[in-house]
Amino acid sequence: MSALFRLLAVDGVARRGRLETAHGPVETPVFMPVGTQGTVKSLTPDDVREAGAELVLANTYHLMLRPGHELVRELGGLHRFMGWDRAVLTDSGGFQVFSLSKIRTLREDGVTFRSPVDGAAHFLSPERSIEVQVKLGADIIHVLDECLAHPVTHAETERSMEMTLRWAQRSKAAHVTTTDGRQKLFGIVQGGAYEDLRIRSARETVAVGFDGYAVGGMAVGEPKPVMYDLTARVTELLPRDQPRYLMGIGKPEDLVEGVARGIDMFDCVLPTRNARNGQCFTADGPLVLKQARYTRDPAPIEEGCPCYGCRRFSRAYLRHLFMARELLAYRLMTLHNLHFFMGLMGAMREAIAAARFEAFKARFFRRYAVSSEPVSLDDDGGP
Amino acid sequence: MSALFRLLAVDGVARRGRLETAHGPVETPVFMPVGTQGTVKSLTPDDVREAGAELVLANTYHLMLRPGHELVRELGGLHRFMGWDRAVLTDSGGFQVFSLSKIRTLREDGVTFRSPVDGAAHFLSPERSIEVQVKLGADIIHVLDECLAHPVTHAETERSMEMTLRWAQRSKAAHVTTTDGRQKLFGIVQGGAYEDLRIRSARETVAVGFDGYAVGGMAVGEPKPVMYDLTARVTELLPRDQPRYLMGIGKPEDLVEGVARGIDMFDCVLPTRNARNGQCFTADGPLVLKQARYTRDPAPIEEGCPCYGCRRFSRAYLRHLFMARELLAYRLMTLHNLHFFMGLMGAMREAIAAARFEAFKARFFRRYAVSSEPVSLDDDGGP
Numbered sequence: 100m101s102a103l104f105r106l107l108a109v110d111g112v113a114r115r116g117r118l119e120t121a122h123g124p125v126e127t128p129v130f131m132p133v134g135t136q137g138t139v140k141s142l143t144p145d146d147v148r149e150a151g152a153e154l155v156l157a158n159t160y161h162l163m164l165r166p167g168h169e170l171v172r173e174l175g176g177l178h179r180f181m182g183w184d185r186a187v188l189t190d191s192g193g194f195q196v197f198s199l200s201k202i203r204t205l206r207e208d209g210v211t212f213r214s215p216v217d218g219a220a221h222f223l224s225p226e227r228s229i230e231v232q233v234k235l236g237a238d239i240i241h242v243l244d245e246c247l248a249h250p251v252t253h254a255e256t257e258r259s260m261e262m263t264l265r266w267a268q269r270s271k272a273a274h275v276t277t278t279d280g281r282q283k284l285f286g287i288v289q290g291g292a293y294e295d296l297r298i299r300s301a302r303e304t305v306a307v308g309f310d311g312y313a314v315g316g317m318a319v320g321e322p323k324p325v326m327y328d329l330t331a332r333v334t335e336l337l338p339r340d341q342p343r344y345l346m347g348i349g350k351p352e353d354l355v356e357g358v359a360r361g362i363d364m365f366d367c368v369l370p371t372r373n374a375r376n377g378q379c380f381t382a383d384g385p386l387v388l389k390q391a392r393y394t395r396d397p398a399p400i401e402e403g404c405p406c407y408g409c410r411r412f413s414r415a416y417l418r419h420l421f422m423a424r425e426l427l428a429y430r431l432m433t434l435h436n437l438h439f440f441m442g443l444m445g446a447m448r449e450a451i452a453a454a455r456f457e458a459f460k461a462r463f464f465r466r467y468a469v470s471s472e473p474v475s476l477d478d479d480g481g482p
Numbered sequence: 483m484s485a486l487f488r489l490l491a492v493d494g495v496a497r498r499g500r501l502e503t504a505h506g507p508v509e510t511p512v513f514m515p516v517g518t519q520g521t522v523k524s525l526t527p528d529d530v531r532e533a534g535a536e537l538v539l540a541n542t543y544h545l546m547l548r549p550g551h552e553l554v555r556e557l558g559g560l561h562r563f564m565g566w567d568r569a570v571l572t573d574s575g576g577f578q579v580f581s582l583s584k585i586r587t588l589r590e591d592g593v594t595f596r597s598p599v600d601g602a603a604h605f606l607s608p609e610r611s612i613e614v615q616v617k618l619g620a621d622i623i624h625v626l627d628e629c630l631a632h633p634v635t636h637a638e639t640e641r642s643m644e645m646t647l648r649w650a651q652r653s654k655a656a657h658v659t660t661t662d663g664r665q666k667l668f669g670i671v672q673g674g675a676y677e678d679l680r681i682r683s684a685r686e687t688v689a690v691g692f693d694g695y696a697v698g699g700m701a702v703g704e705p706k707p708v709m710y711d712l713t714a715r716v717t718e719l720l721p722r723d724q725p726r727y728l729m730g731i732g733k734p735e736d737l738v739e740g741v742a743r744g745i746d747m748f749d750c751v752l753p754t755r756n757a758r759n760g761q762c763f764t765a766d767g768p769l770v771l772k773q774a775r776y777t778r779d780p781a782p783i784e785e786g787c788p789c790y791g792c793r794r795f796s797r798a799y800l801r802h803l804f805m806a807r808e809l810l811a812y813r814l815m816t817l818h819n820l821h822f823f824m825g826l827m828g829a830m831r832e833a834i835a836a837a838r839f840e841a842f843k844a845r846f847f848r849r850y851a852v853s854s855e856p857v858s859l860d861d862d863g864g865p
Contacts, residue, residue: 137802141809143790166777166802174780174798182794394549397557407526411565415557419520419549426524426809 160195176236318347370436384468543578559619701730753819767851
């Protein structure tokens, strides 16, 4: 079993590295587009590749419910099923079970829940999650964790974090017996908004030993400064030679702040979901296309952007498509947003390699107008 | 003013020709994808071009209401606005006014109606329709006609047909004063299901004199054999050296039957709208992808089809996307259907050029399983 990660350069706490997966290299820091149901919404695999993505996230929860992991395996696994020959990461299904499903029972053993697709009862345990993820066949998979709704007390968070640690051990044991080492397994650091619990969770998860470490539960609830501080506190406890993944984060400013705190991997529905709501990301900040001022604007969404939409169409035309609820609007704006996110990650990688990350960060924040809208769920299951 | 049409070959009544437009040649018989709101739903102009389209239809009614013809003109005209450098045809807006809007008054002068977008009152007259179409800038435009809901009496059809003839004269007069000859104007033959009225309408519309002739009102109401017979009756009265366009038709079998009766041009929402409803066209007939038998089917929609979806994905995957309401399903199935329609037209053009059209037609009907579902509206304004 070869190592997943190579650390190529460090600039302060920021890291430039590379994941070596069974489906090719992934340059880090990396942003993963979210392909919840085995598709990055509205885009073909070629579109996603053209935007520069090397790794996409798919949601185990959604895929096990529809079309089912057995079917995906029968059709050659997730890569072949969705026509994507680069790397894929799956989460454990935990987050969605706890946020989207009606839970019937949560016990040490696992969780029983109802499928929102057809109402059928399903059981998810650490072993079952690994089994499903092995059948889906992603390059990077995750331990099952319990995800709490915020706010939540210290005692409850501690109980949950301790169970997640026991689940991590069971996940690891299940993983060892079922894979050939091509699928890498990540542990997940929990602990909510409590620094002492985050520290314990980080130390004990590392003690179990994984190919990489995700930081969970940061996308919900905590105010930004708390999230940034906790992230920094956690990453300093994680092994230097392994990748760190901040789950479900985030906005462009969060990506920059996360990299500044030693994070290597991110995913978020923001570029895809917000595109479908008419929000386009630019170096100056988000642009809300339905605003009347773009009605007759012949300029592209962002001057100099290499995406198809910016090369070919005016803001006026894209706004028309969006106002008329035309499907092409969602596609072109999604593609643009992915280009923007990929471009931002590429710029950060270059800055770290050149030991200029602090200057890059300062320049980014001088120009980028931060928006205050909240971001929720870490899947992309919405319309 | 050069001639729009060149007749290249005749095989029985079927015709092989070419439209020479200001935006390039269009080989006929031709099928026009419908781009109601200035976009062939879910596709980029490059997708539409790759499918083989040389001419697309856009709806004057929808575009005058949103984003407005003045805005389109300000942004360089319809071709530039929608990023399509091949030929465009617009209808007059009449069909949609009579089928989609709440009409306030219909008089000899014109028709006043309410916009479903914002409730505003609009007026459409022969002169106004020409003005709007000139501003949109399509290569082929149409006279305003009154479109009746079926069934309708002989007397009422006659009254309407006669007004449409007077409107045709006014449209032609308006067209002469407003264009440089690059925009070609088509007259429209009406007359409902009544052969005597169709004959009068054809003769008198030809007497007014246009660059081509559309046959309107066939998409609604008449049983198929009546429609086919009336179409044959009309085309034999139309000038041999000018193009004939059967509006809003149709299904693959209608295209073959229409070509067999001397039609050169077709448009229909079928390939685009039905794709969004999960129906894919193949040489064996329509395939309804949501059927359970495709759940684990590793085959493409149609073996040998050159479209992106058939080259890259299984029926099982496309079905999954469709069942999960993923936008990519609509796009890939639309693209497939357009490829099928374009392929069918190309095969008919070859057969006519080789004087084998009857054999082609017989072979088509031996294999193609005709579906009995009706087709309605000739725009593609639905979701």
